[in-house]
Amino acid sequence: MTGQIDPRARWETLWRRLWAFSARLDVTAGLLAVLVLLSIIGSTIPQRGLDVAADPQRAAAWETALRAKHGAWGDFLITSGAVQFFQTGLFLLPWGVLILFTLLCALHRWPTIWYSLHRDTVRCTPVQLHEAPHSASIPDTDRATWEQLREALERDGYHVHIEMDVAGWFLRAERHRWARSATLVTHLAVILMGVGVLLNLQLGWREELAIPVGGSALVRHADLPVHNTAFEVIRYPDGNVAAYEAHIRVQETLARIRVNEPLVYQGIGFHLSGYMQIQDRTVVVLQVTYAPGYVPLIVAGFLMLVGMAVTFNMPFRRIQACRTADGVLQLGGWADRRAYGFARAFETLVQELRAGKGTQLT
Amino acid sequence: MWITLAYGLLWLALITYLVYPWHECHPRCWGGIGISLGAWICLTVGLVERSIAAGHWPLANRYEFALCWVWAGLGLHLLLEASWQGRCSGFFVLVVVLLVASYAVTRPETMKEITLLLPALRSPWFPLHAASAVIAYAACGSAAGFGLAYLFTQRMRERLPPTAALERAMERSVVLGFPWLTFSILVGAIWAQHAWARLWGWDPKETWALLTWLWYLMVLHLSPMPHWRGRRMALLVLLGFGLVGFTFIGVPWLVRWVRLESLHGF
Incomplete structure (x- = not known):
């Protein structure tokens, strides 16, 4: 070989x-x-x-x-x-x-995220908890301390799961557990944006139509006749232009369109983009567009926002505890990098649990 | 009058911050915050007055946008000072706010005149787009202030909070501003689709808004990496604010200088 x-x-x-x-x-x-x-x-x-x-x-x-x-x-x-x-x-x-x-x-x-979202293991060993980024050990604890811990965590919005048997008492408390999937939402939004852009490039089209008032034109891509019935310039009291307004008919649909108020007919947008004065006639310029990627792009944008809002404002936190038969309560804490107050909250919790009873923060 | 008064008070607040301790809870250091609050109230009154006179949100030109930016930046600074137990480098954030305020007040009188809305600006998307940009820019300014403070910590250790607190404040500001920047671009795209029949047109202003967004996205991707933290992060955040500033002030200049075409008025 x-x-x-x-x-x-x-x-x-x-x-x-x-x-x-x-x-x-x-x-x-x-x-x-x-x-x-x-x-x-x-x-x-x-x-x-x-x-x-x-x-x-x-x-x-x-x-x-x-x-x-x-x-x-x-x-x-x-x-x-x-x-x-x-x-x-x-x-x-x-x-x-x-x-x-x-x-x-x-x-x-x-x-990894899917596994962490669906992992419900409450049991753990004191060694695992000792190796957590935040950990503490409290000796000589009893049932009252255990209940105090549960109540404090529930008060702080944690979802608490408890298992008790002869081997010991175990607790797993999590806050914003699902927030970790928000990164995936943000990533999927980027991909959806790519899809939207591709749809627009491959299937979208755009036409410019110049139609005199009283005249008609044909949207070539969709074989749609458009008739311009009227055009008006609306002014402020001082004479400055406030709005441009055209009245158009697409097949049997009559509509008034302005610069920011297009007509959407069967997914096709009719936008007023300008006007020209040719001799005595007013010619209205319309942008006619078909953008199948518009909805995916906007949905992707909002998905991205939701993902970001969750990722930035709802950082994941987890506290696990186990009380062994000799009464030692071992606590371990994990948190997202953006859970800025977690270290302080963890410390406060431990101090509350056993103020002056040999608390040893590591 | 209110705006001039607010500007004067901002300078006074800056001097107060300079004279008294910046991050201790000493009664005297409340002077800077108190004067900043006074400036913010004056600016609020000035903007409301202007808004009533114009009949629309005070976001219709570069001068008004800059004033709103100052208002939001100052408001954010006051909120941060109030919500954090230690005073956190208010001086540097105020420097950034004053920079924008100075730009606004030095505009020619013709730019400061109250104007009626152009047809393209008469859209419900317009105030949403501009207001979210104002919040985003204020947060980016705040982050730059903290970044500036971070770079000065070596020289002024006794006057500034610990670097870890500054770094956290810097990251929090970016995290606050980035979704607003995203929202602003998103709403801008919806508005452009309504007004100009296209979501995106690679208009210089749009391009610079996008590249600013890409820059901060890069900053967020680099922030968990240990060797990109600290001084490097502070520099990245400051550069990001430079891009924000160029998007606002530099792009109209670029359009004129290179003779580009832009549909954006400001």
């Missing part, structure tokens, strides 16, 4: 390494730093919107204006493709890796 490596084992090793690599915080932080840097670069370059790029006439006008404004630099930006920097592989690749790593990280963490 000449020490040949099994290809399957090699793939497994590679996969395990990638798995562990994707869940590393410094890797995520590095990717975020790259995205910050690329965003800074992109923000200094004039960007051609997707709607402009989709319309050859508008794209040509935009490029002419850019060349007029920036000269040779504008020419370079157009030919190099920098005017669509945020759609280039250079920018999208780190995003893709970030989303992939978020997915892998969520999968990586899921078994």
Whole structure:
């Protein structure tokens, strides 16, 4: 045998390494730093919107204006493709890796979190408790101390489970147990955002319609006729513009639309984006959009908020105790990094339990 | 008048903090907090007055937004001072608040005029978007104040709280501000969909808001790592505030300088 490596084992090793690599915080932080840097670069370059790029006439006008404004630099930006920097592989690749790593990280963490959420083991050994980040030992305890401990924990909002038998008395108290799953919610929200963006890019569309008052136009993507019945500029008493208002009819649906009040018809949005005065006629400009990724994106945003609110404000805490036959009560405490007051609360609890009775904090 | 008075009181509070102990519960150190409270009350009255005169939330231009930022920053500073038993580097937080306040009061008079809302700003999403940004920016400012204090602890050990307390305060401020920053961007996206028929358009302001968010997300990912704590974290938080400041003040300048296009008025 000449020490040949099994290809399957090699793939497994590679996969395990990638798995562990994707869940590393410094890797995520590095990717975020790259995205910050690329965003800074992109923000200094004039960007051609997707709607402009989709319309050859508008794209040509935009490029002419850019060349007029920036000269040779504008020419370079157009030919190099920098005017669509945020759609280039250079920018999208780190995003893709970030989303992939978020997915892998969520999968990586899921078994551990799932196990901890469903673990109800009340029994423990004094050694385990002694090795906890927070621990204390109280000698000569009795039933009254045990009850005092239970009551104090319940008063603080802990869910307490107790088991008692000849081997000893055991207690497991937890607060915000489910909060640990909030990180997964946040991670899933990032993935859902990616799905929303993909849906918009693949299935979404956008059209600009210029319709004179009294005229009609056809939404090509949906084969929908739109009729503009009226347009009005509403003014403040001092003459400044307060709102623009158009009345449109889409098939048989009549609606009044304003800048912030679009019409949504069969999932298609009709937005008032401007108006032009051509000779004696007023021409209303509408943006007609279909964005199937909108709902997933907004849901993802709110999911992320919920996940963050729980993670940041409801840190997990656990206290376990066991009282051996010789009356020694051993306490152990574990808490999330953000449970800032836990150390002090643990200490207070121990002091309350046995004030002046040989309490030994470790 | 109320705003000028508030600005004067802020300077007085800063001097009081400088003269008397910063983190001890000495009766004299309450002077700085008392004067800060006075400034906050004056600012509140000024903003309410302005809001009534304008008929809308005082968030319609850069001057008003900066004033609200000062109001929220000062309010947060007072809340933190009240809720924590030890005084915690109020001086440095006040320095950050004063920086923003100085920017606001030095705006040209034309920018300070009360204006009517433009059609695009007449949306229920607008006050939500701007107010959440104000809270987020205030929290980021507060974090920067603590970060600044952290960097000074070596030189002023006897005048500042322990570094662990400062670090915790810094992280708490970021943790408070980040969800508000997220909410602000989210609501901004909903509003943009209604007003401009698109969630996201890589407008320079949007890009900078996103990169600020990415930066603080990076800070949160690095905060559990021991070798990124302490001085490094303080520097990251200060840089984060630099990004916040650039998003607010620098982006309009960038738009003019590079001759970009932006739909954002401020």
